[in-house]
Amino acid sequence: MRLLKWASTSVLLFFCFSGVAQKGPSFIGVSGGISFPTGNWGKSAFISSTDGFVNSPAGFADKGGFGEVNGAWFFTRHFGIGGLFRYGTYKTKDLDVLSSGYQDSFDVDQVATSANSWKAWSLMPGIYFDQAIARKFSFTARALAGITHVTTPTISVTVTDSDIDDGTFTQQPASKTAFGFDGGIGLSYLVWKGLSVRLLGDYFYSKPNISIQNSSRQNAAGRFVDGYNQALSGFNVSLGVAYALGK
Amino acid sequence: MSGRQLFVGAGLFFLAMLAGCNKKESTVTPAPPSNEFLTTVELKLINTADATDTLTAIWRQLDPTGAALPDTSLAVMNLKANATYSAQVILLDETQKPAVVVSDEIAQRANYHLFFFQPTPIAASSLVIGVGSTDIPVADGTVVSASGPYLNLVVSRTDHDTNNPPLPVGLTDNFVTGAASNGWLRVVLRHQPNVKNGTYDPGSADLDVNYQVTIK
Numbered sequence: 001m002r003l004l005k006w007a008s009t010s011v012l013l014f015f016c017f018s019g020v021a022q023k024g025p026s027f028i029g030v031s032g033g034i035s036f037p038t039g040n041w042g043k044s045a046f047i048s049s050t051d052g053f054v055n056s057p058a059g060f061a062d063k064g065g066f067g068e069v070n071g072a073w074f075f076t077r078h079f080g081i082g083g084l085f086r087y088g089t090y091k092t093k094d095l096d097v098l099s100s101g102y103q104d105s106f107d108v109d110q111v112a113t114s115a116n117s118w119k120a121w122s123l124m125p126g127i128y129f130d131q132a133i134a135r136k137f138s139f140t141a142r143a144l145a146g147i148t149h150v151t152t153p154t155i156s157v158t159v160t161d162s163d164i165d166d167g168t169f170t171q172q173p174a175s176k177t178a179f180g181f182d183g184g185i186g187l188s189y190l191v192w193k194g195l196s197v198r199l200l201g202d203y204f205y206s207k208p209n210i211s212i213q214n215s216s217r218q219n220a221a222g223r224f225v226d227g228y229n230q231a232l233s234g235f236n237v238s239l240g241v242a243y244a245l246g247k
Numbered sequence: 248m249s250g251r252q253l254f255v256g257a258g259l260f261f262l263a264m265l266a267g268c269n270k271k272e273s274t275v276t277p278a279p280p281s282n283e284f285l286t287t288v289e290l291k292l293i294n295t296a297d298a299t300d301t302l303t304a305i306w307r308q309l310d311p312t313g314a315a316l317p318d319t320s321l322a323v324m325n326l327k328a329n330a331t332y333s334a335q336v337i338l339l340d341e342t343q344k345p346a347v348v349v350s351d352e353i354a355q356r357a358n359y360h361l362f363f364f365q366p367t368p369i370a371a372s373s374l375v376i377g378v379g380s381t382d383i384p385v386a387d388g389t390v391v392s393a394s395g396p397y398l399n400l401v402v403s404r405t406d407h408d409t410n411n412p413p414l415p416v417g418l419t420d421n422f423v424t425g426a427a428s429n430g431w432l433r434v435v436l437r438h439q440p441n442v443k444n445g446t447y448d449p450g451s452a453d454l455d456v457n458y459q460v461t462i463k
Binding site for chain 2: 050051052091092095096099100103106107108110111112113114115116159161162164166167169216217218219220221222
């Protein structure tokens with residue numbers, strides 16, 4: 001055990017101080033990719049209730065796309081400080097399941113549901129790590145913490161029975177900013193004249209407790225979300241380019 | 248082309264990708280198959296002053312297509328004058344064996360169902376339209392009479408749903424009779440999904456039946 005502690009401390013100190021005199025590859029980059037929501041946020045469910053409201057944790061968030069700007073200044077060969085700004089959207093998935101729940105709840109002939117996307121942006125500073133593993137290849141990692149701002153989708157439901165339009169009720173969009181963190185690893189490949197291609201995988205997490213307004217909900221039946229207090233987490237896979245500063 | 252120019256180009260490409268990422272999705276459900284019918288409407292009445300004075304009036308239509316005429320031979324109420332009856336509405340689907348008690352389902356779905364009871368003949372001055380009233384608007388078929396004689400029957404609902412604030416339902420009711428008279432009682436069940444507000448107009452009719460009433 002003592003040996004393990006000694007070894008790990010030595011490795012850390014090696015990376016921290018071995019390159020103090022020689023700084024690592026400071027950069028600025030842009031990237032984009034696909035985001036995969038996890039947990040209840042990424043789940044959908046058939047939700048029906050005939051004699052009262054029911055609030056489900058299912059977030060109906062589909063995989064989304066995102067873009068980010070990030071950069072870091074390396075104060076040693078391996079470690080740097082930096083940050084990212086990321087903006088992403090996640091479509092609302094399985095609207096047919098959502099509609100079927102309302103159809104069963106209100107016992108009606110037809111339900112038309114429309115929804116836009118979850119939206120999220122993050123601003124996170126943190127620590128960057130870089131280790132060359134071949135002449136043009138580097139292993140990279142980052143651990144970031146900051147704020148995540150989330151906006152819930154607008155969901156509109158129109159109920160029709162016996163060819164009579166019984167109106168539209170709407171779950172209004174709501175926003176909240178909360179603490180969030182992100183950790184990722186990846187590979188960087190130097191393509192040409194300080195320009196490198198970066199492939200990254202990240203895990204992100206935030207848990208904003210969002211209050212949501214609803215309009216035109218007259219009768220207590222069916223899914224009714226007046227708050228969402230679930231973890232908004234998932235995995236990102238991104239591909240981007242980075243430009244080495246000071247080259 | 249320099250690395251810096253390539254980098255700026257890539258940045259613009261990602262911005263363009265983001266700009267096109269917020270499309271609105273929509274869907275429309277298909278109509279579900281009908282699996283229950285309202286074939287039978289029973290009104291069970293008990294005189295609150297005389298438990299032996301009970302009656303059951305039955306309106307029956309066993310043809311789900313509605314092509315055949317309903318059986319109204321038992322859709323008759325003989326009530327005592329100046330009495331109060333507690334009433335219960337029972338809805339059945341007798342196309343199934345055993346018959347399905349649809350009113351149990353209506354009770355579960357009370358938050359968007361509402362019964363209306365319209366005695367006729369009625370004077371225009373006695374017709375009350377609005378929240379809490381069991382009367383049916385003239386525009387929906389109630390014929391007011393200028394001269395009478397009128398059916399001396401007043402119906403009030405006694406049960407409520409779980410909406411906030413609670414609204415009446417009409418599965419249980421009070422029938423209060425006056426002086427001897429004759430006429431009809433029209434019973435309508437309104438299905439008002441997310442539009443129930445205590446009035447008649449929103450929604451559509453799940454049933455619309457008539458009973459012959461004699462008060463003596």
